[in-house]
Amino acid sequence: MLKFVYNIRHYFEKRGFYVSSRLADRLGMRAKNVRLFFIYVSFATLGAGFALYLTVAFWLKLKDLIYTKRTSVFDL
Template structure:
């Protein structure tokens, strides 16, 4: 359990400070950098959901265009 707590404290000390350090280097507020990361996360997740819907639509359209023929005499 001690290892887990040490790992947690390490990430809290070094990992969560990344937005503050980046904001200091860019001369911005840390809250603006955090908001940007949150927005970009939703945009990328939404982008892939749009790609998924587009591919599903194409597959459905392909099934509608291509006729299912059950025998040779349906030609």
Template sequence: MSAILKLKFFFEKYGFHVSSRLADKLGIRVANIRLFFIYISFVTAGLGFGIYLTLAFWIKLKDLIRSKRTSVFDL
């Protein structure tokens, strides 16, 4: 068996066990725990992108409001 398949089986055996133990502790279904982790990963990735777009918009807006003047006589 190749090393990649061994690694895959290791993570399937022990990695999914974390969500099943957490579900047993909380008394809810394992599918709900896994879905929660998937949604949280999308939210955190989207949140960073949203902050980036907001900051880019503010910088663009600041540049539009404050025009750069080349001399004092441009007032």
């Protein structure tokens, strides 16, 4: 059972859009504290924290697509 939980945690940490770590870097905090904040907000607001997390992930992905640095004009 513990290995199953560890595998799920590893999967989401690896493919979780890096929202927590990017937000923590921006705010100068630990990613663990940002993750805990999203978890507590999700429980307190019955899922609105999860919706907030997905919204931030969407905006970060959109920002990455728009502001990618290209080395050449032909990289379009």
